[in-house]
Amino acid sequence: MLLKDKVLLVTGGSKGIGRAIAIGAARQGARVGINYAGDEAAAESAVxxxxxxxxxxxxxxxxxxxxxxxxxxxxxxxxxxxxIDTFVNNAGICPFHGFLDMPVDVVDRTIKVNLNGAYYMCQAAANQMVRQGKKANGFAGSIVAVSSISALVGGEFQTHYTPTKAGVLSLMQSTAIALGKHGIRCNAVLPGTILTDINKDDLADEGKRSYMEGRIPLGRLGQPEDLAGPVIFLACEELAGYVTGASLLVDGGAFVNLQ
Known part of the structure; x- marks a missing residue:
């Protein structure tokens, strides 16, 4: 019960990584709030x-x-x-498309959801944490953003997506500086290839899936549940109280193998 009686919010929490984080945090005692975009049935199922x-x-x-x-x-x-004790910014989209004919509306929507959405959500959560003030232990809250290994490496069909995830990583580094004096820790997790709705069509090709698995030292693609533990760690004051401005790769070793 690492998060007993804590309050944790997560965006994009009805499916995939967000759902796994919400359920994992609740199993550790957190009271959970889920933001979702459109699938009411999935959100109700998670609750x-x-x-x-x-x-x-x-x-x-x-x-x-x-x-x-x-x-x-x-x-x-x-x-x-x-x-609010922990805010997890997870919501994101990645409609795969080539660079040269990338539609303007796809670029704009991806930036608005992935980067602008992260900014405004984290800002609103931080303001509430500041209003609450520091607790006796000096902490006021934590913010965890789901960035991506794509913040560190390129992708042919992700030219609109990778800059937003690099932006989310940078946002956590800057907010760690801006909010430290208020007792708020800000960190990022960087998932590798995780099997979610975002990439299920792209990875339906067995050849591509096998190729992707072959690049990962642990020998498998990630599952949404693989992100729950790292986020719970970063949310837990007892375990990660001196961790802020950090980035945690959760990729099965893929990044260090890309050489």
Missing amino acids: KEIRGFGGEAFALRGDVADPASATAFVAAAVEAYGR
């Missing part, structure tokens, strides 16, 4: 699963690209639980 093992959870629909959704999500959490 039901958490409540099924005795956890507390709520889900709120909202487009992270809209700054108003950030303040609404934070307000809903405060109304439900009275405070």
